[in-house]
Amino acid sequence: MPQQKIIYLDNNATTPVDDRVLNTMLPYFTDFYANSTGTHLAGLTVKEAVENAAWQTADLINADADEIIFTSGATEGINLAIKGLANQDRKHIVTIQTEHKAVLETCRFMQSIGFEVTYLPTASDGLLDIQLLKEITTDKTLVFIGMFSNNETGVMQNISEISKILKTRNVLFMCDATQAVGKIPIDVKALGIDFLAMSAHKFYGPKGVGALYISAKAKIKLSPQILGGGQQRKLRSGTLNVPGIIGLGKAAEIALKEQQEDQKRIEVLRNKLEKGLLQFKGSFVNGNTENRIYNTSNICFPSVNSEQMILALGNISVSNGASCSAVTSKPSHVLKAMGLSDEDALSSIRFSLGRFTTSKEIDIAVERVLSLAKEFATKTQRH
Incomplete structure (x- = not known):
């Protein structure tokens, strides 16, 4: 395979x-x-x-x-x-x-x-x-x-x-x-x-x-x-x-020559990603959405453990921004300082796009993340 x-x-x-x-x-x-x-x-x-x-x-x-x-x-x-x-x-x-x-x-x-x-x-x-x-x-x-x-x-x-x-x-x-x-x-x-x-x-x-x-x-x-x-x-x-x-x-x-061109293209992809992921019930963007860099989206998926999500995504590389060890996970100090609960901070995932990100990749990522988020949320509700 x-x-x-x-x-x-x-x-x-x-x-x-x-x-x-x-x-x-x-x-x-x-x-x-x-x-x-x-x-x-x-x-x-x-x-x-x-x-x-x-x-x-x-x-x-x-x-x-x-x-x-x-x-x-x-x-x-x-x-x-x-x-x-x-x-x-x-x-x-x-x-x-x-x-x-x-x-x-x-x-x-x-x-x-x-x-x-x-x-x-x-x-x-x-x-x-x-x-x-x-x-x-x-x-x-x-x-x-x-x-x-x-x-x-x-x-x-x-x-x-x-x-x-x-x-x-x-x-x-x-x-x-x-x-x-x-x-x-x-x-x-x-x-x-x-x-x-x-x-x-x-x-x-x-x-x-x-x-x-x-x-x-x-x-x-x-x-x-x-x-x-x-x-x-x-x-x-x-x-x-x-x-x-x-x-x-x-x-x-x-960068000096191409950053404006990169911004136009990447921002469109980031917005497409965000619009797709926010279909998950109860999800929300962490941080001000007007004053932020164009390639970044930090999204909370309530009742979904971000570490489990990252592992399950396999070939899709994202981050939870948390300080992790083999034994325990700590919520992000950034999200905590912004007032998020431990639970929401540990349910948040950072997506950061770049020069080589494609529209097709965004489509695949949205589909996979939504599918896994629904699966994890259902399991949590059962417990």
């Missing part, structure tokens, strides 16, 4: 590497393998390619190349931006309860070294109360950390309004844009963002590489978290992952 083709609807977890990205990377494993810090011709050739990738990455968010630090991904960038501020006089950090664990755990570390951290709640639709941000930030607040688009629900915060408030109080703005970069136009200058983290593998680049944008205007000297040879202006030592950086640059170049 032939193996069924994977229908991949988990693009917020990671995306496949675009063939154009892979083909651009390959020579840097075989032909152009010199260290980018080498002063010989081979090294200078690679250095030039890395500098070009920095420009490609910067162009995607309207930054300058010298404002880009290459990292192993968004998690490292987040750690560098937050921990790197430990030497500042202000000791108050503000963030949101629905942030990614990379932010929340790093903030907890900052608390352990003497910082005060305020974790702001959201409304039931996942949006931050802007008035609350106004009230909580003071002249002792160092930085606000806010996600551009939530990884589980796709909800997009009002970045522009948040930035205006922060600037009136001289508070730095660190934005985790992992789920937004490469999908929608981002202008860090216009938005007044001081630090922005991204990962290549979220927009069809390779895993293990990302970037941190550090605004030259912020005039803040971050403390490096990785010490050594002093690469990247002494902010992030270590031999550069050249093939990965080349891949990030190419992925950024493609």
